[in-house]
Amino acid sequence: MKQLLVLLVGMVLWSTAAHAFDESRARAVLDTLTSRAFEGRRSGTPAQAEAEYFLALRLSQNQVYPGNGDSYFQDVPLLVTQEKSASLSLDHSYLGKVDFQLGADFTVITHSGSGSVSAPVVIVGYGYNRPDKNRNDYDSLDVSHKIVLIIRDTPDSPYDFSSDISRRKTMTWAKEHGAAAILFYQGENPVNGAAIPADIYDPHLPMMFVGDRMLRLLLDGTGYSAETYKDKLKSAALPLETGKRVTLSVQVRKLSSGYARNVLGFIYGSDPTLRHEVVVIGAHADHIGTNSRGVMYPGADDNGSGTAITSELARTFTEHPTKRSLLILHFTGEEDGLLGSDYWVRNPTIPLANLVGMVNLDMEGMGKGDVAMNGGETFGSNLWQEYTATLDSAKLSHIKIHREDGHGASDYASFMHAGVPTLAFWSRGPHPFYHHYDDEARMISDSALTAVGNRAEDFVRFLGNHPGRLASDGDSLRIMARLAQTVDFNGYRLDPTITVPTLSCPTALWLSASGLNFPEAVRRISELRYYCDQHDIAAASLKDALQGDRALRKSLFVGMDAYDLSVRSVAEASTLIRQGLSVVTLAPASPSEAERLAGSPIDKARQSGVYALVPFDFTTHDRVAKWKKQAIVLSTLKDFAAAPAAMREGLLSGDALVVLDVGATPTKEQLDAIRPGRERNIHLSFAAFPAEFREVRAWHAMKAMYDAGLNRDEILLLTGGNLRRFFEL
Numbered sequence: 246m247k248q249l250l251v252l253l254v255g256m257v258l259w260s261t262a263a264h265a266f267d268e269s270r271a272r273a274v275l276d277t278l279t280s281r282a283f284e285g286r287r288s289g290t291p292a293q294a295e296a297e298y299f300l301a302l303r304l305s306q307n308q309v310y311p312g313n314g315d316s317y318f319q320d321v322p323l324l325v326t327q328e329k330s331a332s333l334s335l336d337h338s339y340l341g342k343v344d345f346q347l348g349a350d351f352t353v354i355t356h357s358g359s360g361s362v363s364a365p366v367v368i369v370g371y372g373y374n375r376p377d378k379n380r381n382d383y384d385s386l387d388v389s390h391k392i393v394l395i396i397r398d399t400p401d402s403p404y405d406f407s408s409d410i411s412r413r414k415t416m417t418w419a420k421e422h423g424a425a426a427i428l429f430y431q432g433e434n435p436v437n438g439a440a441i442p443a444d445i446y447d448p449h450l451p452m453m454f455v456g457d458r459m460l461r462l463l464l465d466g467t468g469y470s471a472e473t474y475k476d477k478l479k480s481a482a483l484p485l486e487t488g489k490r491v492t493l494s495v496q497v498r499k500l501s502s503g504y505a506r507n508v509l510g511f512i513y514g515s516d517p518t519l520r521h522e523v524v525v526i527g528a529h530a531d532h533i534g535t536n537s538r539g540v541m542y543p544g545a546d547d548n549g550s551g552t553a554i555t556s557e558l559a560r561t562f563t564e565h566p567t568k569r570s571l572l573i574l575h576f577t578g579e580e581d582g583l584l585g586s587d588y589w590v591r592n593p594t595i596p597l598a599n600l601v602g603m604v605n606l607d608m609e610g611m612g613k614g615d616v617a618m619n620g621g622e623t624f625g626s627n628l629w630q631e632y633t634a635t636l637d638s639a640k641l642s643h644i645k646i647h648r649e650d651g652h653g654a655s656d657y658a659s660f661m662h663a664g665v666p667t668l669a670f671w672s673r674g675p676h677p678f679y680h681h682y683d684d685e686a687r688m689i690s691d692s693a694l695t696a697v698g699n700r701a702e703d704f705v706r707f708l709g710n711h712p713g714r715l716a717s718d719g720d721s722l723r724i725m726a727r728l729a730q731t732v733d734f735n736g737y738r739l740d741p742t743i744t745v746p747t748l749s750c751p752t753a754l755w756l757s758a759s760g761l762n763f764p765e766a767v768r769r770i771s772e773l774r775y776y777c778d779q780h781d782i783a784a785a786s787l788k789d790a791l792q793g794d795r796a797l798r799k800s801l802f803v804g805m806d807a808y809d810l811s812v813r814s815v816a817e818a819s820t821l822i823r824q825g826l827s828v829v830t831l832a833p834a835s836p837s838e839a840e841r842l843a844g845s846p847i848d849k850a851r852q853s854g855v856y857a858l859v860p861f862d863f864t865t866h867d868r869v870a871k872w873k874k875q876a877i878v879l880s881t882l883k884d885f886a887a888a889p890a891a892m893r894e895g896l897l898s899g900d901a902l903v904v905l906d907v908g909a910t911p912t913k914e915q916l917d918a919i920r921p922g923r924e925r926n927i928h929l930s931f932a933a934f935p936a937e938f939r940e941v942r943a944w945h946a947m948k949a950m951y952d953a954g955l956n957r958d959e960i961l962l963l964t965g966g967n968l969r970r971f972f973e974l
Contacts (some may be wrong), residue, residue: 266698275553279543287534288505289325304510307560312509324443325500355440358450363492372415378404386484389423438533451495508575516568522716525603528555529579550610567709586656597719602666605657610689612674614696620649624666651961664719726943730965749936751790786827804828818846830858876901886918897922
């Protein structure tokens with residue numbers, strides 16, 4: 246506490262407050278949080294408790310009211326462990342015995358179990374046991390009482406493995422196969438701080454992250470290098486006896502405290518009516534502490550930077566409040582799995598129905614002053630467009646906007662899942678010291694702190710002062726409906742005036758051959774590109790248009806009917822493809838002679854990576870076999886569900902993307918028809934509805950999906966995730 250008193254005396258000497266974000270004040274908070282006094286801020290430790298006191302005192306000094314009744318704290322129950330010792334060695338190699346260095350070659354996973362093991366090592370690829378997805382990385386390999394090494398990655402597959410990569414699942418599968426210890430490999434350097442969830446904590450199962458040095462030595466003499474083994478895994482399981490023996494020891498102590506604290510402050514709004522609505526500003530204050538050798542991980546970028554900005558914003562808004570009230574939240578337990586934010590959402594100190602939205606600040610310390618903003622569409626297209634319209638071109642040139650995929654990797658995800666609109670900020674540029682002992686305050690960029698702080702203040706003031714009621718009951722279906730990605734493949738024909746209608750999703754622009762000679766077609770595309778550049782519209786290939794949509798930009802992609810392309814020469818077709826032609830739509834019924842002919846313009850398009858829109862009829866399977874991963878099958882959910890089962894199953898197990906328009910609230914029978922493809926390449930589109938009705942139609946469709954037994958992750962895959970994976974976005 247003496248250290249805290251000294252720090253507070255220093256803060257009193259800060260100059261008289263201004264009404265704008267002050268980077269120097271944020272920097273002072275950052276320097277304090279990353280000091281030795283707080284030992285890396287590991288949740289549940291005495292040092293993190295001191296950091297929590299510091300943040301609460303900072304709120305009090307800035308005249309921010311307590312955010313939990315008369316307290317600045319909210320207790321969060323969690324598992325708390327402390328790493329006491331760790332060692333790792335390879336008993337025999339071509340180099341003899343090799344001792345590995347803690348922090349450089351390996352790290353202990355947070356909430357690892359304790360134990361000493363000396364056993365053979367087997368590499369079990371990605372560690373998946375999903376025969377239903379044609380993937381079993383264990384095969385018939387016996388790993389009982391052995392040490393398994395798991396490579397954390399996903400294969401090239403029409404199936405989605407985004408949930409299977411989790412430590413929860415891969416650890417569980419390894420335990421089921423009798424593993425004595427687990428080594429996880431994720432990249433060149435071992436990650437520090439990855440946590441095992443409390444509900445699957447095993448006090449007797451040692452677990453570590455290892456880096457390149459370990460993987461390469463284990464593969465010596467197997468016929469594989471690290472690169473060739475990882476390449477092979479992309480297409481097939483490859484369980485491997487290494488013939489090597491490893492000795493490891495981990496000692497971890499479970500602490501009895503079993504809790505940490507969120508730190509909360511409340512700033513009342515100035516408007517007697519709107520003050521009942523609340524904007525949350527949040528950042529996690531925890532990091533990963535020190536290892537058993539006493540090496541501290543300061544966590545300046547992650548997330549002293551976001552915590553310092555949040556603390557400074559509290560001062561700024563206290564001195565110059567908005568019409569709406571603000572809740573300041575310094576979360577605990579983010580590094581353990583978003584535990585602090587999840588606990589607050591489940592035990593809110595104010596009703597969720599009063600929340601306008603949540604602004605999250607995480608990893609704000611690197612770069613040269615450019616800002617990334619993620620999730621603006623969750624506030625609704627009208628409100629978000631109104632905000633972005635306030636940004637002039639000079640500001641926009643320093644901002645990167647992203648569409649949220651519905652999962653989230655920081656505390657905003659807890660709010661988003663509960664149906665609260667969220668906007669996540671982070672500083673653009675490399676973050677090279679992520680979970681590294683070099684993540685120190687001296688590495689933090691003043692320009693990054695200033696840019697993020699100013700932009701976050703700007704957005705909160707926009708929300709806080711916006712006229713009219715904005716808060717509503719939390720509704721996760723409403724947020725998911727806003728996240729749904731739609732592509733309008735019907736689009737429109739390019740007219741001579743090069744006018745573009747109002748765009749609400751990536752839209753096809755069809756170039757007709759009728760009455761249009763080749764030079765004029767090229768000129769039209771050039772004029773279109775110029776028009777789109779002037780109106781901030783992304784206009785290029787289908788994949789580029791989808792990438793533009795991911796950045797919440799209006800976007801177009803150019804296509805032609807296969808017949809229109811077939812009457813061109815191969816040279817003309819090549820020019821059109823270079824100009825941006827990326828989609829051809831195939832005629833229903835029998836393929837034309839030009840479509841079948843090798844060396845034709847259609848064949849040139851296929852060889853150049855152009856996508857084919859394939860009608861759903863008796864010719865579909867043959868065409869998909871020819872176009873493979875460039876085939877996009879178009880139909881309606883109703884027609885697809887009504888087709889013979891054999892016809893559906895062939896597509897659900899193939900490489901093509903199947904895009905199904907949802908023309909009405911789907912029935913259980915229709916959803917059952919696509920259920921086998923829910924984690925493959927099925928995408929449900931709402932392009933049939935006008936933009937103003939799209940969200941409510943998507944809401945009703947998602948409600949029907951829930952009622953039919955589909956879970957949140959499966960719905961997110963069907964309405965965007967499978968589409969993004971198909972195009973590798």
